[in-house]
Amino acid sequence: MTSVDAASGRGRDATPGDGSPTVGTLLELDVGPVAHGGHCVARHEGRVVFVRHALPGERVRARVTEGGEDARFLRADAVEVLAASSQRVTPPCPYAHPGGCGGCDWQHAAPAYTRELKAAVVAEQLHRLAGLDREVAVEPVPGDQQGLRWRTRVEFAVDERGRAGLRPHRSHDVIPVEDCLIATRAVVDSGVLQAEWEGCSAVDTVAPGGRAPAVTVPVPRGRADRRGMPVPTVRERVTTPTWSGEFDVSARGFWQVHVGAAATFVEHVLRELAPREGERALDLYCGVGLFAAALADAVGPSGSVRAVEADQRAVVDARANLADRPQVRVRRSRVDREVAMLARRGGTTDLVVLDPPRTGAGRAVVRDVAALRPRLVAYVACDPAALARDLAYAREAGYGIRSLRAFDAFPMTHHVECIAVLEPHPTSD
Structure with missing residues (x-):
């Protein structure tokens, strides 16, 4: 038996007929599959228990941290491992334990196995929310040290x-x-x-x-x-095998936090979209202009890029970063309003990059993007559930998956970045 909770004390044991578990109750649980959110699923007397600090296939003693008689489900921390997974490791961080720091979800698993867990989550979300049966391998992103020392x-x-x-x-x-x-x-x-x-x-x-x-x-x-x-401004440099750029970013603004993420994502999007000289592109939720800059350099002076962002500080930075690319127009606007206006006017475009917040783009934005009839759409998603919902909306609008890759841009956590490239009249789902 392995203790994973040396500091949080003991609760009362639950026995059959002991009544509904309350916070502090100890339960012996057989741990089932991984679930979205950094925990695994178990059951106690028919009720779902979301268990942190456990791995699929383990038997654990877990302390209830949330829930009660009327709760639809319980949350619990595995405080003792009675039968361990072969993928369990000693967490490298001394703060990664029940009751400790909540920033990392999977420090108790081998790094390669955490990517398998994330891949299972992506596949489950695609199946449940989009009706898609598609296996995805979560790939490491260059720059971290076995899942450590990556967050900038x-x-x-x-x-x-x-x-x-x-x-x-x-x-x-x-x-x-x-x-x-x-x-x-x-x-x-x-x-x-x-x-x-x-x-x-x-x-x-x-x-x-x-x-x-x-x-x-x-x-x-x-x-x-x-x-x-x-708030000071910092300068970020992005270098890929085919492109490079520099960006001034507010220190409290949005930028990819993994040291290798921005370069990895830009290189993949450029390769998949293959922008051509003179094409028109939309960069939606453009932030400080990362994708807009790369697209502008690819389509050249005869092409155009319309970059849309609602955050005022990001727009200020984007306009400064893109000032030497006259083919780019930065619009401060809500994306849903901007694409709805373009669709109503019968506008068209060749390429679209969608990089929405964690909640996703939503049905209206996906519908209106499809109405612009782009030949390809690159959807950069930081939440697999939001991605799956939006892929279902895209299919309704006549777009399907051309390619889908997943990247471990947040090692040791449950977060995963996916990039789906969509095309009209899907050849495969």
């Missing part, structure tokens, strides 16, 4: 004493830490975890590409104090 942007929470740390799973508590093993050395070596941040609710630490030093941005505790808060 970290928002550390700050406790009442001004110490920076991280939060437990589904908790507002703060656990002060001396290191974060998934953060790059530049982030940790910035001194953010040794400094005191009195009066702050959080502190962002950003280690941009290249040799520039890490930047720390204290976030004041009061909402009113954040108005006009100075």
